[in-house]
Amino acid sequence: MTITLVFLAALLAFFLGWVLSRTVNVEPWVADGGSINDHLPEILTTPRVGLAIFLAVASSVFALSISAYHMRMDWGPDWLSVPSPALLWVNTVILVLGSLALQWSWNAARRDDPAGRRRWLYVGGALTCAFFVGQILVWRDLTAAGYYVTANPANSFFYFMTGLHALHLLGGLVAWVRTVKRDRDDTPSDVVCTSVELCTIYWHYLLVIWFILFALLLTT
Amino acid sequence: MAELGHDATSHAPPREMPEMELPHGHSFWTTYVFSQDAKTIAIQYSVTAISVGLLAMVLSILIRLQLGFPNTFSLIDPSAYLQYVTMHGMIMVVYLLTALFLGGFGNYFIPLMIGARDMAFPYLNMLSFWFYFVSVLVLIASFFVPGGPTGAGWTLYPPQLISEGTPGIHGGVILMMVSLGIFIVGFTMGGLNYIVTILQYRTRGMTLMRLPLTIWGIFLATMLALLAFPALLVAALMVLLDHLAGTSFFMPAMFSMGEQLPHEGGSPLLFQHLFWFFGHPEVYIVALPAFGVVSDILATHARRNIFGYRMMVWALVAIGGLSFVVWAHHMYVSGMNPYFGFLFATTTLIIAVPTAIKVYNWVLTLWHGNIRLTVPMLFAIGFIFTFINGGMSGLFLGNVALDVPLADTYFVVGHFHMVMAVAPVMTIYAAIYHWYPKITGRMLHEGMGKIHFWVTFIGAYSIFYPMHYLGLMGVPRRYFAWGETAPFIGDDVVMLNAVISIAAIAVAAAQLLFIYNLIRSRKHGEEAGPNPWQATTLEWQTEHTPPTHGNFGKELPVVYRWAYDYSVPGTKYDYIPQNVPPEEVEMAEPAAGAAKT
Ligand code: HEM
Ligand SMILES: [Cu+2]
Numbered sequence: 111m112t113i114t115l116v117f118l119a120a121l122l123a124f125f126l127g128w129v130l131s132r133t134v135n136v137e138p139w140v141a142d143g144g145s146i147n148d149h150l151p152e153i154l155t156t157p158r159v160g161l162a163i164f165l166a167v168a169s170s171v172f173a174l175s176i177s178a179y180h181m182r183m184d185w186g187p188d189w190l191s192v193p194s195p196a197l198l199w200v201n202t203v204i205l206v207l208g209s210l211a212l213q214w215s216w217n218a219a220r221r222d223d224p225a226g227r228r229r230w231l232y233v234g235g236a237l238t239c240a241f242f243v244g245q246i247l248v249w250r251d252l253t254a255a256g257y258y259v260t261a262n263p264a265n266s267f268f269y270f271m272t273g274l275h276a277l278h279l280l281g282g283l284v285a286w287v288r289t290v291k292r293d294r295d296d297t298p299s300d301v302v303c304t305s306v307e308l309c310t311i312y313w314h315y316l317l318v319i320w321f322i323l324f325a326l327l328l329t330t
Numbered sequence: 331m332a333e334l335g336h337d338a339t340s341h342a343p344p345r346e347m348p349e350m351e352l353p354h355g356h357s358f359w360t361t362y363v364f365s366q367d368a369k370t371i372a373i374q375y376s377v378t379a380i381s382v383g384l385l386a387m388v389l390s391i392l393i394r395l396q397l398g399f400p401n402t403f404s405l406i407d408p409s410a411y412l413q414y415v416t417m418h419g420m421i422m423v424v425y426l427l428t429a430l431f432l433g434g435f436g437n438y439f440i441p442l443m444i445g446a447r448d449m450a451f452p453y454l455n456m457l458s459f460w461f462y463f464v465s466v467l468v469l470i471a472s473f474f475v476p477g478g479p480t481g482a483g484w485t486l487y488p489p490q491l492i493s494e495g496t497p498g499i500h501g502g503v504i505l506m507m508v509s510l511g512i513f514i515v516g517f518t519m520g521g522l523n524y525i526v527t528i529l530q531y532r533t534r535g536m537t538l539m540r541l542p543l544t545i546w547g548i549f550l551a552t553m554l555a556l557l558a559f560p561a562l563l564v565a566a567l568m569v570l571l572d573h574l575a576g577t578s579f580f581m582p583a584m585f586s587m588g589e590q591l592p593h594e595g596g597s598p599l600l601f602q603h604l605f606w607f608f609g610h611p612e613v614y615i616v617a618l619p620a621f622g623v624v625s626d627i628l629a630t631h632a633r634r635n636i637f638g639y640r641m642m643v644w645a646l647v648a649i650g651g652l653s654f655v656v657w658a659h660h661m662y663v664s665g666m667n668p669y670f671g672f673l674f675a676t677t678t679l680i681i682a683v684p685t686a687i688k689v690y691n692w693v694l695t696l697w698h699g700n701i702r703l704t705v706p707m708l709f710a711i712g713f714i715f716t717f718i719n720g721g722m723s724g725l726f727l728g729n730v731a732l733d734v735p736l737a738d739t740y741f742v743v744g745h746f747h748m749v750m751a752v753a754p755v756m757t758i759y760a761a762i763y764h765w766y767p768k769i770t771g772r773m774l775h776e777g778m779g780k781i782h783f784w785v786t787f788i789g790a791y792s793i794f795y796p797m798h799y800l801g802l803m804g805v806p807r808r809y810f811a812w813g814e815t816a817p818f819i820g821d822d823v824v825m826l827n828a829v830i831s832i833a834a835i836a837v838a839a840a841q842l843l844f845i846y847n848l849i850r851s852r853k854h855g856e857e858a859g860p861n862p863w864q865a866t867t868l869e870w871q872t873e874h875t876p877p878t879h880g881n882f883g884k885e886l887p888v889v890y891r892w893a894y895d896y897s898v899p900g901t902k903y904d905y906i907p908q909n910v911p912p913e914e915v916e917m918a919e920p921a922a923g924a925a926k927t
Contacts, residue, residue, distance in 0.1 A: 111603060115655070118557065122651050125553075129538070129647060138539040138639050141891035141912050148537050149530070156450055156530045163522050163556065170560040174604065178564065181600055182579075188595050259577055263595050266577040270568070 117173040192268040201244035208237035212310040219303040366452035372437035383426035389418040398831025408810040409497035412481030419484030431619040442869035445533025450526040461516025468509040475501030488580040507566040524552045535889035542893040547622020550650045558611035565604040606657035614653040620757035630865045631707035632699030635894035637691045645684035663737045671730040678728035705779035709760035720749030741801025752790045772855030778847045789837035
């Protein structure tokens with residue numbers, strides 16, 4: 111549980127700092143008409159805050175899975191690590207490219223360049239689908255080589271964690287489809303821009319999660 | 331806005347909130363069923379939660395009938411008994427309390443109390459309710475599958491959760507896990523809304539330190555829930571894989587009738603860690619909103635400002651943070667390194683400090699207050715009593731040496747019912763009696779309310795107090811009957827069990843009276859007017875009662891003070907609503923005779 115606790119401690123420290131900075135020197139019982147502005151800074155728009163909270167929840171899911179992974183690994187000599195097929199590296203590169211493509215789409219959206227926005231949005235989606243295909247191939251190859259889900263706890267965890275990551279990405283693709291739909295009908299461009307932005311941040315986040323999971327699988 | 335700034339140079343003017351676009355309903359379906367108005371969603375949540383709560387209450391009566399009068403009811407066999415216990419516990423904790431405090435109270439009070447028109451993401455909010463609703467249906471469906479619902483206890487410990495011999499290991503377990511999964515997804519949608527709304531949509535002047543404590547409690551509890559429910563989600567997914575795909579996350583190698591079962595190498599302890607990493611914060615997910623609600627009700631009905639507001643906020647934060655590092659106190663008897671036991675006993679006992687601060691502050695709020703013993707006030711005071719009692723027995727169980735003999739006895743059952751069953755339920759009643767007039771425009775019947783309170787209060791104590799004694803006598807929990815140990819069980823235990831069961835039936839009857847009161851007062855209650863309790867918070871200052879979609883009139887209210895300006899010296903009335911500017915506060919007439927001296 112150490113990893114989860116570190117994650118939570120970081121969140122809590124951040125939160126405590128925020129609460130204390132806004133409460134220590136305040137005298138709540140004084141009515142003075144005005145008040146200090148303790149809304150979040152402007153750059154934290156409502157959709158962004160919403161996404162950030164969701165990412166905290168998702169991080170909690172991943173942190174707990176990683177904690178469970180470690181706990182289980184430390185407990186038994188029966189743990190037989192899963193090899194990391196070369197294809198995983200390819201998939202990693204595809205995922206990085208997918209993230210980059212979305213970033214470009216977002217950049218284009220901010221430049222008010224709807225053609226670029228749409229082009230890179232499609233490229234990002236296509237790369238993500240390619241990543242899915244790649245992951246399915248990895249699972250198939252591993253199963254074919256005798257690394258069944260049930261053969262060893264390490265295998266179960268491998269499938270569980272990569273599956274969890276894929277599920278989150280799948281959720282992302284739902285958002286992506288909605289963004290594409292907005293991009294194609296006459297939704298105002300700032301709304302589309304927000305959608306693209308949220309997708310991009312989410313993709314970057316899942317990329318980081320993928321790095322962490324991949325590193326974990328490589329090193330253990 | 332300069333006139334609002336106390337010191338315009340150091341204090342940035344409050345941000346203007348953009349007007350929200352409200353998705354108004356256009357047909358019956360979008361107005362009452364798939365509504366995106368937080369208040370309607372709140373009522374949907376509450377009605378659903380209270381309905382399953384009643385089901386769980388019926389189950390508890392069935393449990394009590396068996397325990398109080400064994401061998402009388404052939405309907406209840408050992409399997410059914412365990413299934414009732416499990417479903418009772420799970421429904422009460424997750425589907426009643428969590429859903430009602432956060433989905434029900436959160437949705438109703440957050441926008442109204444912070445001066446917002448609605449939640450930040452109304453559509454998501456609506457989805458949240460429907461996910462919850464489906465999760466309830468799936469849960470109920472498990473009563474109708476072959477084998478019935480799971481009987482593994484609300485803690486769902488593997489391996490027995492999915493091993494032959496436990497009731498409901500086929501459809502029942504699967505539906506339970508699926509239902510929990512749906513619940514968690516739905517809750518996440520709602521929780522996002524509560525947090526974002528509180529962060530982004532506070533009206534002008536509503537700083538963090540002017541939030542009513544109810545909002546602080548809901549805010550922090552939501553954060554706990556968002557971070558803790560994932561543990562249950564991960565555990566539920568792994569259980570499903572163990573059960574359906576044959577993995578061994580939690581299932582160790584086991585032999586049954588000389589044959590090895592297919593699983594091998596899983597760790598039941600891993601499940602316990604995940605479960606309690608959710609399970610302990612869950613206690614506070616229920617308790618923090620209760621703390622908040624009680625604080626506000628005490629201040630209003632004692633006509634005094636809450637004592638130590640900032641302390642109260644910090645104590646809530648501290649309790650919330652600490653609640654993540656005590657989970658293993660539920661696992662003292664599961665086997666762990668003694669140093670860990672020591673560590674977790676210490677963190678557990680440390681929680682008593684902020685908790686005690688809160689209790690002192692409540693009592694000091696009442697001290698010299700102009701206490702009005704209204705029904706909500708009675709329930710709020712009932713909460714304080716009960717919470718202290720439950721907290722005391724918690725100190726026993728928090729110590730490893732005392733927990734070892736007491737674990738899995740009725741002492742534990744008595745303890746957790748005091749702190750997390752009776753105490754939060756008291757708060758729920760306090761809140762409903764307090765806010766019903768705002769929600770419906772009519773008062774609940776006071777006489778019936780008082781009967782409801784006294785029967786519930788005295789009844790709950792007659793049920794759960796003796797359970798501590800039973801526990802000390804060594805009576806184990808989750809036992810259908812005592813079997814061959816029956817000769818060692820004294821007559822006093824047998825008699826007490828019968829008494830407890832009779833008290834339970836009386837309490838249940840009182841709840842039906844309450845339900846009747848709810849329904850009757852909707853049409854025939856006394857007109858309440860906009861602010862029957864003369865309270866300060868924004869929800870009582872709305873143009874309409876009940877508030878319409880959008881909550882406030884054309885203009886959002888501006889907040890000038892905290893929520894606790896009761897009995898301010900020198901003013902004419904004994905309360906000043908949060909949205910009254912300083913220059914409009916009416917001063918008292920100087921006392922006659924004062925001029926002469
Ligand atoms: C009418 C009032 C209630 C009565 C008479 C009652 C009675 C009982 C009884 C007899 C048990 C079985 C104990 C055992 O053998 O282990 C039980 C278990 C439980 N109750 Fe209640 N209860 C009531 C209300 C509540 C409420 C409001 C909650 C909400 C937190 C709650 C939560 C639980 C839990 C979590 C369990 C443990 C289930 C398990 O062992 O798996 N109860 N209750
Ligand atoms: Cu606990």
